[in-house]
Amino acid sequence: MNERLIKKLVSTVKCNVCGAHYEVNNIDIIGHRDGTWFLNIFCPTCDRESFVAAIIKKENAHEIVTDLTEKGFTASVDANSVDSNDPLDLHDFLKDFDGDFGKLFSKR
Numbered sequence: 001m002n003e004r005l006i007k008k009l010v011s012t013v014k015c016n017v018c019g020a021h022y023e024v025n026n027i028d029i030i031g032h033r034d035g036t037w038f039l040n041i042f043c044p045t046c047d048r049e050s051f052v053a054a055i056i057k058k059e060n061a062h063e064i065v066t067d068l069t070e071k072g073f074t075a076s077v078d079a080n081s082v083d084s085n086d087p088l089d090l091h092d093f094l095k096d097f098d099g100d101f102g103k104l105f106s107k108r
Helices: 003-010 070-079 086-096 101-105
Strands: 027-033 036-043 048-055
Touching: 003 027, 003 036, 003 048
Parallel strands: none
Antiparallel strands: 027 036, 036 048
16 A cells, blocks of 8 residues: 555545544554554644554455356446436436336337
8 A cells, every 4th residue: 555545545534633534635644563563643633743553454355156157247347337427318318208218228
């Protein structure tokens, strides 16, 4: 993990003394070994300085269970991607849609 991500994670923690959130620029990383990070944290709200040992582990990725081949899965994911125009296109379609699904799905 990179130091910027560690600081961002630690900034979500509240100070034990005053309850204020720590600020990223007040977190100094002293070092790390394996999943343990050593930090010096300063709370600007109550002027308290703390030494923290944080154990941060990466979550293992979940296995994807599918009957598709890797190529088929990749093609499916790429084909079903939603872009920023899709909601606008749907809005335009529904604006004039009369609710007749039979006509919509019948062969033309």
